[in-house]
Amino acid sequence: QINADRLWSTILETAQFGGTPKGGVRRLTLSEEDRQVRDWFRAACEDAGCTVSVDALGNMFALRPGKDAGKAPLGIGSHLDTQPTGGKFDGILGTLAALEVVRALNDAGIETDTPLCVVNWTNEEGSRFAPAMMGSAGHVADLPLAEILARTDAEGVSVGEALDAIGYRGAVPLGTQKFSGFLELHIEQGPILEAENLTIGVVEHGQGIIWYDGRITGFESHAGSTPMHLRKDALATLSEIVLAVEKLAVDLGPNAVGTVADITLARQSRNVIPGEITFAAEFRTPDAGILEALDKGLQAAVARIAEKRKVSVALDTIWRKEPTHFDPAVTGAVAAAAQKLGLSHRPMVSGAGHDSFHLATIVPTGMIFVPCKDGVSHNELESATKDDCAAGANVLLHAVLALAGD
């Protein structure tokens, strides 16, 4: 059994790094607050007897030796970065529960056969730098290092510059740390477990994701004296695109979502017809065929809207990740651990993206979900109970024991 009090107090302790008045956390990847939590994490892992290494993207690996020194470790962990106004559980629970598993094994004097490696992945959130799950994408070579390092935030700072600024561009080449498997605990970030009064989600699939960057170029002119039929209104164009994204997701649902966000008007004046807008859009669904249909549908809708309104719309697909299917041996171990601990559970699809989606492309991988209040995440109000966090960490511990051998 893990130590529920110790796990909970580490969650509260790290929530101070970037803590907000509303009880959330603002800890953008590679920010000063991220440096603080990384320093804390490195020290805590070393205190727990691990050897910490950092790769070229700032991914942190804390190695705990096993009896079988020649074997690649079983990876456990998640991420410590947050949304601009995020909560204190998203990613953090999974990283600190992995640390707690090591601490609990230390307390019990257990050395696993397979070594363990507690991981903190860089920029899982994708809010400061796109795409999300960037560190793990680099690790599995889904994106080339040079391209990732060159990606910039809204202020024009590159990933490479941000790594240097906080001293976390590590010496270890990407992908050097091998794994024999990977396991990640996370809050559900959706409403299902809570609604069904269940404690553990055994995550079998992950949604496919497409991210777009869009730019609408209309024409600025006077809001009072420009007749309706002569307008090239970028905001009216955007509005049709937003509703088209929504309608596509609803029409091709129930297992699809679509969102437009991160809108920027090039120039703001209340009596000027908006002439230029950038936006971000995305679709997600567990079904590869539906993902393709959503993409095709949006391209067609955008072309139709742009032609009708005589404006130009550029829509770039900046990221596409096909649906993920986790390894039955790992998900089986998760279900068995929950069963053994007497915890209610069900198979699930992950709505959010996770680093485990990338790990699943190279090693047997699985995920464990626990409920969060009202299914809310990416919000300072995000909340999970101490009992559910402890239950998730215990399932992680027992799945680790089953997969790594004791």
Add this chain to the structure above:
Amino acid sequence: QINADRLWSTILETAQFGGTPKGGVRRLTLSEEDRQVRDWFRAACEDAGCTVSVDALGNMFALRPGKDAGKAPLGIGSHLDTQPTGGKFDGILGTLAALEVVRALNDAGIETDTPLCVVNWTNEEGSRFAPAMMGSAGHVADLPLAEILARTDAEGVSVGEALDAIGYRGAVPLGTQKFSGFLELHIEQGPILEAENLTIGVVEHGQGIIWYDGRITGFESHAGSTPMHLRKDALATLSEIVLAVEKLAVDLGPNAVGTVADITLARQSRNVIPGEITFAAEFRTPDAGILEALDKGLQAAVARIAEKRKVSVALDTIWRKEPTHFDPAVTGAVAAAAQKLGLSHRPMVSGAGHDSFHLATIVPTGMIFVPCKDGVSHNELESATKDDCAAGANVLLHAVLALAGD
């Protein structure tokens, strides 16, 4: 006849104060650039023999005596502030043409019976501080001084602070400067004169205007894991409002326009469903009944959209100006002047708002329009020809001679 070269060179000279690389002007009201052009204007008026006074809102009055010293002067002028990315004619032509009328009368040694007063009104644009036509609203007591002084820009700076910052909070109480009438030359800012190949618009009516400030409060949550039917998406809500404004204006047209602009998302993250957005909306039409129908229509649409989407939408009417009808004696003098000069002309409705709308509520008032290229305004590409500017200034001169007596 006015001096066309001199008028044109003052337009080019003042375009340097806040001039942009694209040939436009960025001279927000009460900014440092506005101070520069005000200092220039004061000196030029004094050089032309006028006495300049400044009132409590920074409105500038340059008095040229007449034979009948006891009579209130005929006001002529417009404004020197611009949009954030505006042109070099909007307001400026009318102010500098009024100065040119005084210079031309000086050259010809003419003293009018009625004194003349060249005016530069503060914050006609309404882009930095709402509403538009703020200085003239204060002058005619359409808005109380204290309320105007307290209005703030996006950075939280108040009108009072901005006046003090550039040294243009004058000693003269609002409304002290009386007028016997008012005349304003302006570019059309619409496509009609150019399309009909005419030189002079005799403005008989001005559109009524309603300005709204809106705030949508939905709920931020995860773009990947929040099912479509559980969302409270502020951007999808805004999109329906934008299209409702557009549809109302089109349906109640052809003589109505509606615009949404100046959108701000409280927090930006591409994988967070937008939770809070502020926006500005407006309607304009020359028909008081249609203005009322547009307002009622929007209130009903917003209530319907908010209820359907379970979000809250606050819609504040921050300004309402009923349609303007100019004085037949003044518009008659304008038409007669155009006729006498052999310039093609037609009666018009002003699409944009103008300080003359306020003056028309207290004294006989009229306006003169000249064409602008492609009808474009509130854009750095705004353009008008030297000949059309000179033609407008000559009509202004001859209407002044008719109304003020020579």
